[in-house]
Amino acid sequence: MAKRGEIKLLGTAASPYVNRVQFVLNLKSIEYEFIEENLACKSELLLTSNPVYKKIPVLFHANKPPICESLVIIEYLDEFQPDVHRILPSVPVDRADNRFWANYVDNKYFPLYEELRQTPGKEDKEAIKKQIIEGSVLLEEAFEKFSNGKAYFGGDDLGYLDVVLGCFIAWIEFSSKRNEFNAFDEVKTPKLAKWAERIRSHESLKGAIPGNETLMNFYLMLQIHKPPRAT
Structure with missing residues (x-):
């Protein structure tokens, strides 16, 4: 289980790709801190944490490297916490x-x-x-x-x-x-x-x-x- 403050999500509330990650965090009852990103003037945090695509969402989990791309993130969360509301099929x-x-x-x-x-x-x-x-x-x-x-x-x-x-x-x-x-x-x-x-x-x-x-x-x-x- 993630500890309070251990997981942070960089994004904007209007992005469906960010919402996708929020769905999984909610389904798995994982607490997280939401960091609002201004896509009209991208932050240094976004540019350094996702230098390849420079896009949201980005997930920060403790001291691990930033995790980018929504589908990658939700599969990571599914593997990180597999015992609570499994997302992907087992077969x-x-x-x-x-x-x-x-x-x-x-x-x-x-x-x-x-x-x-x-x-x-x-x-x-x-x-x-x-x-x-x-x-x-x-x-x-x-x-x-x-x-x-x-x-x-x-x-x-x-x-x-x-x-x-x-x-x-x-x-x-x-x-x-x-x-x-x-x-x-x-x-x-x-x-x-x-x-x-x-x-x-x-x-x-x-x-x-x-x-x-x-x-x-x-x-x-x-x-x-x-x-x-x-x-």
Whole structure:
């Protein structure tokens, strides 16, 4: 078990990748200190602790080297404290399958939302929204496979893919409202729609899901520092 003050998390409350780590810390009842990072003017702590990517989150655990990249961090936490709410499956082939879909979410699915934000033309936006919905349908099929008719990707309770995709729920809803479409709906992805409601109301995740004001402030910062492409 981690001692009080032993674990620190560098990040910002609006980052889904930081939220992902917070999910796991909460699920495992690990106390930690949160260090707020200003991404508009990156701190020396961030630049020195993650000199390769210069990105959040970064986890500090006692006197060990900083641990970077959200998926790396949550697997580290799962190995560090395996007896409390195991995140990854115990069977190797199941772990591999979970990692495959995590890679899909991070590198194929969620980047479409950033592409949507940066794309100016209505017609082009509609094309990206179509891709997002197609991706959501694929995730609905994955949910059916992993959940085996239960409430979560992990079965009866949150597992690896619940954490990996669940950290994006607030941003998915925020983007859907701004762009007037529904990424998870009752017709094409009814199971994911219900799953998203469960994620939002899960006791361990309530404090780690950013609210609309937090999301809007971060969105406005992105608009300034990573503006949409010109028409």
